[in-house]
Amino acid sequence: MTNFTFTTTPKIIFEPGAARRLGVIVATRMKRPILLTDKGLVAAGLIAPVLESFTSAGLDAKLYDEVEADPSVARVHDAIEAARRHDADGVVAMGGGSSMDTAKLVAVLVKSDQSLADIYGLDNVNGHRLPLVLAPTTAGTGSEVTSISVVTTEADEKVGIVDDALFPDIAVLDPETTIGLPRHVTAATGIDAMVHAIEAYTNVHRKNPVSDALAREALRLLSNNVVTACESPRDTAARANMLLGSMLAGQAFANSPVGAVHALAYPLTGIFHIPHGLANSLMLEPVLKFNALAAAPLYAELGAALGLDASGSDEARSSAFISRLMEIVNATGVDRKLSQVGISHNDLPKIAEDAMNVQRLLVNNPREVTYDDALAMYTEVM
Ligand SMILES: NC(=O)c1ccc[n+]([C@@H]2O[C@H](COP(=O)([O-])OP(=O)(O)OC[C@H]3O[C@@H](n4cnc5c(N)ncnc54)[C@H](O)[C@@H]3O)[C@@H](O)[C@H]2O)c1
Ligand SMILES: [Fe+2]
Incomplete structure (x- = not known):
């Protein structure tokens, strides 16, 4: 170790x-x-x-x-x-x-x-x-x-x-x-917290057993409660589980920092003032699919937090993890396309350039992200 x-x-x-x-x-x-x-x-x-x-x-x-x-x-x-x-x-x-x-x-x-x-x-x-x-x-x-x-x-x-x-x-x-957190904020901030757990778990430099344990439990709590918190906002058990899960995810990533989902989300907030959680929600799927080439065994492990079966190859379990996670994200009703938040194709080169400046976070990512990779990921969610 x-x-x-x-x-x-x-x-x-x-x-x-x-x-x-x-x-x-x-x-x-x-x-x-x-x-x-x-x-x-x-x-x-x-x-x-x-x-x-x-x-x-x-x-x-x-x-x-x-x-x-x-x-x-x-x-x-x-x-x-x-x-x-x-x-x-x-x-x-x-x-x-x-x-x-x-x-x-x-x-x-x-x-x-x-x-x-x-x-x-x-x-x-x-x-x-x-x-x-x-x-x-x-x-x-x-x-x-x-x-x-x-x-x-x-x-x-x-x-x-x-x-x-x-x-x-x-x-x-x-x-x-x-309890009174509006649905769209509940969704976006809850997904941000799930991203903290996932990115802490796949950090290439500072992944550690304490962060790993916290990230798994955080993802279990958050993924099991985010839809309930959106649909039944007064459900006190769901709200408590979300708050606990977001704290555990915070402890995990404070010691094993986040990667490309956050790095690619930053310019969406910096330039277009898209709220932080929503920006992360938008970039989540393309980055997970991109990273899966290197991180499939880790995504496969995280499947257990979503209640998925542990049989099959790493690649199959990793795909199942991404699909199930995106089902949950969709069920919250959060926006999924950059065009829904007022971003057009012409904006993408500048956004991708700015993302390349977020090396502080990109160095943590399981796969190197080039400008062309970033541009392709933004294009995927237009
Ligand atoms: N320091 C860190 O470790 C860390 C980690 C991730 C993100 N961030 C930063 O945090 C910021 C985003 O924070 P956020 O996502 O929590 O959102 P936020 O603090 O910007 O709040 C979003 C909105 O929700 C409203 N709101 C908050 N709680 C409410 C409640 N209980 N009831 C009703 N309305 C409520 C606020 O009035 C606000 O309009 C970004 O600047 C982001 O970069 C920091
Ligand atoms: Fe975040």
Whole structure:
């Protein structure tokens, strides 16, 4: 067995109703928190009880609800300024990956001399991070258990910041907060989480036995519950299984990073603002088929997570895995074609060029992806 290192969030609270006592949970770490979220969460009624719990716990909290989906550099700077104005001594996020990723950057930069651009890439964060508590409301990015934050630059490129300083002190998972998640967000974020599990399992450099075990269980939970969560949004068991599955997938890929599905999805978000999960859903099938040439034995193993029979050749089981997974994806009702999201044939060369810049993720993929390969995969889903 090869050596590996595995890191995760030190404290994880998984508890229906935990959001209503978030004040008590964070009060051990901070007195003047800034709460980062977006307007969708406020409109869904999820933020008022949290603010009440902050007041009851004696905290002087400031709400920042201007987080944007797939956060831009400018909006992250705006959030940092808001935290400075409040003289925040801790950062809390309640929301999806966009709120949590913004909160991570606020927590490391608010008291720092470094600029956001200084910390792009791997292990570039110096200095002190404010206490950080993350409560996911999508299931989801798994950002509550990853050391990753993703921002969109002025040049429409998605850039990753990866550093152990970005693990929060506490992750608070309250499945009740995901009940009102709209169907299309449930589908897209649930498929994103399944992609995290699959890509962690096939990483060529950092695949490790802990991530493997987490990825298999994550994929089992997610694939068995995503359609129910879409069709019966108030099914609390399905919602809890999705939130747990997305967290396990997050732990898996935080230590065995994602590959070409994410790399090819990035330009769709950077240039066309297609939500992250939807962009992954669109690229999933062509990348799995492309990778199967190298990854068939691993896809065959993952078939068990979808309840598939373990007999037959690796190639046959790998094809069965891809077919069954795409049946599940289709049953969620998520868009499947780039033309459905406003992308035309003429856009593809620029998209494929941008995907080639995402070497940070492409190096993890089981097969090398050239520009021509990328263009062919985009063309397949036009
Ligand atoms: N840090 C990581 O490890 C990691 C991993 C994957 C993706 N990401 C990043 O995360 C971002 C995407 O995050 P996301 O997919 O969670 O979506 P999101 O945070 O952008 O939220 C999507 C939408 O869902 C709404 N919403 C969220 N929870 C809700 C709820 N419970 N009820 C009603 N509405 C709700 C929000 O208001 C928003 O409009 C991207 O920027 C992506 O790059 C980060
Ligand atoms: Fe993702």
